[in-house]
Amino acid sequence: MISKTIYDLYMDYSIHQLPILSSFLLILSFIVVPIRTQIEQEQLQLHSVHVLMRHGDRTPTHFYPNDPFQDVEKYWPEGLGELNDHGRLRIRFAGEYYRKIYDKFLQDTNGWPKQCLSSPAHRAQETANLFMESFLNNTKFSVEVHQDGKMLSTGVKCPLHDHVWLQQMNSKKVKEYLDSKRNYIDYLSEKTGQNYWLIESNTLRNMEFLTTTLEIERDEYHLSVPEWALNQTIIKQLDDMKRHAFWFDWQPIEIQKLRIGLLLNNITEHIRTMATNDNNDLDKNDQRFFLYSAHDVNQVILLQALELYDQIDRKPPSYSSAIVFEHYQTLSSMTKDTKHFIRIIYRQIFNELSKFHVSDRILTINSCHDELKNEKLCSFEEFDKITRPLRILNEQEWNSECFEMNHITDQIIANQWIIISTLIFTIMMTRYYFVIG
Numbered sequence: 001m002i003s004k005t006i007y008d009l010y011m012d013y014s015i016h017q018l019p020i021l022s023s024f025l026l027i028l029s030f031i032v033v034p035i036r037t038q039i040e041q042e043q044l045q046l047h048s049v050h051v052l053m054r055h056g057d058r059t060p061t062h063f064y065p066n067d068p069f070q071d072v073e074k075y076w077p078e079g080l081g082e083l084n085d086h087g088r089l090r091i092r093f094a095g096e097y098y099r100k101i102y103d104k105f106l107q108d109t110n111g112w113p114k115q116c117l118s119s120p121a122h123r124a125q126e127t128a129n130l131f132m133e134s135f136l137n138n139t140k141f142s143v144e145v146h147q148d149g150k151m152l153s154t155g156v157k158c159p160l161h162d163h164v165w166l167q168q169m170n171s172k173k174v175k176e177y178l179d180s181k182r183n184y185i186d187y188l189s190e191k192t193g194q195n196y197w198l199i200e201s202n203t204l205r206n207m208e209f210l211t212t213t214l215e216i217e218r219d220e221y222h223l224s225v226p227e228w229a230l231n232q233t234i235i236k237q238l239d240d241m242k243r244h245a246f247w248f249d250w251q252p253i254e255i256q257k258l259r260i261g262l263l264l265n266n267i268t269e270h271i272r273t274m275a276t277n278d279n280n281d282l283d284k285n286d287q288r289f290f291l292y293s294a295h296d297v298n299q300v301i302l303l304q305a306l307e308l309y310d311q312i313d314r315k316p317p318s319y320s321s322a323i324v325f326e327h328y329q330t331l332s333s334m335t336k337d338t339k340h341f342i343r344i345i346y347r348q349i350f351n352e353l354s355k356f357h358v359s360d361r362i363l364t365i366n367s368c369h370d371e372l373k374n375e376k377l378c379s380f381e382e383f384d385k386i387t388r389p390l391r392i393l394n395e396q397e398w399n400s401e402c403f404e405m406n407h408i409t410d411q412i413i414a415n416q417w418i419i420i421s422t423l424i425f426t427i428m429m430t431r432y433y434f435v436i437g
Helices: 004-010 016-043 085-109 122-135 159-169 172-180 182-192 200-222 232-249 253-275 296-305 378-389 395-402 406-434
Strands: 045-055 115-118 146-147 287-296 322-331 340-353 355-363
Touching: 004 287, 045 085, 045 253, 045 296, 085 122, 085 232, 085 340, 115 122, 122 146, 122 287, 122 395, 159 253, 159 395, 172 200, 172 232, 172 322, 182 232, 182 287, 200 232, 200 253, 232 296, 253 287, 253 296, 253 322, 253 340, 253 378, 253 395, 287 296, 296 322, 395 406
Parallel strands: 045 287, 115 146, 115 287
Antiparallel strands: 045 322, 322 340, 340 355
């Protein structure tokens, strides 16, 4: 519009008025050029990276009663639920790949990792160590791996979680789904020798365990599984039940907060610390790459909580997959103001034709908008606001929320005893007055 207006003015003015127009254009150039220069110089700079990674390929954790491959020494010499050789290779590749893409950033900032967090599971700890070995190859740095079960394990006892989960498993939607699969579950109960209806609240989770065991035996180790486990209809039904097990298990908001609240707070506070200090205030040796070694369930809970699970088609995460939070800042050379943004990446490492390759998918939080009008970025202010209801500040708060259920149960029991005692007293007094009357 500005160019068209100037052109019209130019055509309307006579040759004698050109000096006036030229002066106007000169003044306009002094206004437009700085604005353009300011926009060009507000470029994104990577500031920190947080990686929630699933462990590498593993051996089974469960067997069904008729499973022909229960001989651990023969088929699973690593032990149950442990990384296998292919998992180690995949993790080492992951370390090399992450080093390649973040090397310049870490060289420039000297923000090499000094410690990382892991689930207490041995496969997660081994994943963290192998990744860091590869990631820090040919450097003078080493990393300490610390366990944090409350942040990175869903197996740590939490009464409120158990209570909410049981309600979810007894809900109408879960029961209707299980009823729709009843014939297949009956068939699988017969073939595996396990009664999957014995405790109905565990039915869907046990179907997920069965599915994963068969995937490892059949698809990764290429063992001669029973004929029924090769049936494509059965494979398809098991896959569907596994997906729904992940979807239903971690859907309640209370469970999401309990299981990823500490992690979200840890990530957010790291970013906040860096965002509230400019580059001059940050120590040149401050850690800027953070690894959290965990499990597929941690990723599913996080994605569901941020309403991102649909963007990966509600498919359980693959081995060595990661949710990556890249923290960027913009720095204007004109105003010296900084702004901070988050980009979320779902990164998978696939193996095809004996070679690993990487697939990145940018995930976008629908309720998050940024000043740069870039749908792939979320301003830190918005991210902070969106995640606030999900975050748990510390272990004391986690304990308080988790074990609040105990107080509720104690109160219910106390109230029941009061009611029972009142009834007994009333009955006794009624009899007494009846006798003396």
